[in-house]
Amino acid sequence: MALQSDAIFEFIISKVNEDPAKAKAVNGIFLYIITKDGKQAKQWTMDLKAGKVYEGAPTGVKPNTTLTISDEDFVQLATGKLNPQSAFMKGKLKVTGNVMMAQKLGPLLKAADAKL
Numbered sequence: 001m002a003l004q005s006d007a008i009f010e011f012i013i014s015k016v017n018e019d020p021a022k023a024k025a026v027n028g029i030f031l032y033i034i035t036k037d038g039k040q041a042k043q044w045t046m047d048l049k050a051g052k053v054y055e056g057a058p059t060g061v062k063p064n065t066t067l068t069i070s071d072e073d074f075v076q077l078a079t080g081k082l083n084p085q086s087a088f089m090k091g092k093l094k095v096t097g098n099v100m101m102a103q104k105l106g107p108l109l110k111a112a113d114a115k116l
């Protein structure tokens, strides 16, 4: 299934490939669970420790942080129309695992914002 968030992940992949050192500085493994109509639609792994971003669950590693968000809200978040804190407070963004680490993702998403 094609989702709106695919383009953002593709962009993040290109950013990470362009500057792997910057991604590795985040030094975390994140799993994004993207939902559509209340159901899980896709998973994306951001293994920034290894400088890799790919579709699907993490292979051979455990995520530090799992973020669950709908396709629409992820796009809003990445384009700066939705603030991560308020998304979290409103229950649009669910974070499990290391919550502090999720905050390090800001700059990568901001980069996507500049593009879209």
Ligand SMILES: *[C@@H]1O[C@H](CO)[C@@H](O)[C@H](O)[C@H]1NC(C)=O
Pocket (backbone or CB within 6 Å): 028, 029, 061, 062, 063, 064, 098, 101
């Ligand atoms: C993140 O996960 C990796 C692998 O599971 C682990 O080695 C690392 O210590 C974790 N980092 C933090 C900050 O929890």
